[in-house]
Amino acid sequence: MRDLAAEVFMDILARLSSKDLVRSTCVSKEWKATIEDPQLAKTHLQRSIKTKSHPTILIIPSNPIINCVSINFSDTDTTYGKRLIIEQPWQHPPRLTSDKIFCYFNGLVCMHYGAGFGLWNPSIQKFKRIPSSPFSMFRFAKIHGGFGYDSVNVDYKLVGFVHLNTFCAVHSYSLKSGAWKSIQDLPLKGLVFDSHGVFLKRSLHWLTLQEIDGERMLNILTFDLASEEFCKIPLPVHIFPALISDPVCGWPSYSLVVVGGYLCIYLRETESRVKAWIMREYGVAESWSMLYSFDEQVHNSKPLLLSSCGKMVLLEENYSRLVWYDLQNGTRKMVQSPMAQSFYTTIICEESIHLLGS
Secondary structure: OOOOOHHHHHHHHHOOOHHHHHHHOOOOHHHHHHHOOHHHHHHHHHHHHHOOOOOOEEEEEOOOOOOEEEEEEEOOEEEEEEEEEEOOOOOOOOOOOOOOEEEEEOOEEEEEEOOEEEEEEOOOOEEEEEOOOHHHHOOOOOEEEEEEEEOOOOEEEEEEEEEEOOEEEEEEEEOOOOEEEEEEEEEOOEEEOOOEOEEEOOEEEEEEEEEEOOEEEEEEEEEEOOOOEEEEEEOOOOOOOOOOOOOOOOOOEEEEEEEOOEEEEEEEOOOOEEEEEEEOOOOOHHHEEEEEEEEOOOOOEEEEEEOOOOOEEEEEEOOOEEEEEEOOOOOEEEOOOOOOOOOEEEEEOOOOOOOOOO
16 A cells, blocks of 8 residues: 555545445554545545446335345346345334435435434445434424535535424534534425425425415425525426315325436326426526326326436336336336335435445
């Protein structure tokens, strides 16, 4: 190592798998310090994303005692892919719940259990409990929030808020400082559709339905992790009419995700019709365009990722199956079931070594 330039050695390490890097920390103190350098984690993640034709997906069963499955598809294999069994991080499994996935980004999964939070890196099986949150006092309140990366301050942050009558109490947790702090209260009258925000462009995003002067407005609420300021992205009413889901049939029902680096809104419009729109230019209302619209008897159809050619989209349907949908001819191709007789949540989770030195 001493005969190699530091940047050359860093480049060599960035080409290793996360498992090999974990093993290599035992070579010497010098190696351990280099491998746990945050700059290597950043370089390793960027290389991992660049060298794969498709993002890695992680399938997390609702049942906490069932193992997870990671899948990496290739251009020549979109029905099975390269699979890896990963244990869930719980020493004492929580109750069966689909709400334990709070948010995810850069190979880190933010998990929510009771009033507590934790960060999990499935690639290196590292789980970091987050200190007791200010939300512990709101035991039965619905906690909204999200998790993402503040590139300005080089810090991962968790944001959470709860409704308190006509406003929301907002707090954030900094991985760098290891502490919670209070942020400006958010005056919010209305409904947050998605409890878990999605991260894009340095900001967290949530779908909200607000009533202003008797008129319902559907917006995207954003929170900049660097400036810690809330903003709104208005949505075109002719595409997204502000309808509240019928409590009996459950539709229409809007949800927000990130697909291929774009904000995407999908919904079950009727009992059989599902649709999705994608925002081609961030923040520009006129750039929303239809991604797909088809009839299928499904309760939920969530878009996960686009194929490398951009002609197919991977869907998670009914929390129990994965399907490739061809955007040009409307055909469907089932992915071989990753697990039998189990409901699950599917997320994008790239290989990384974040949290290795934590």
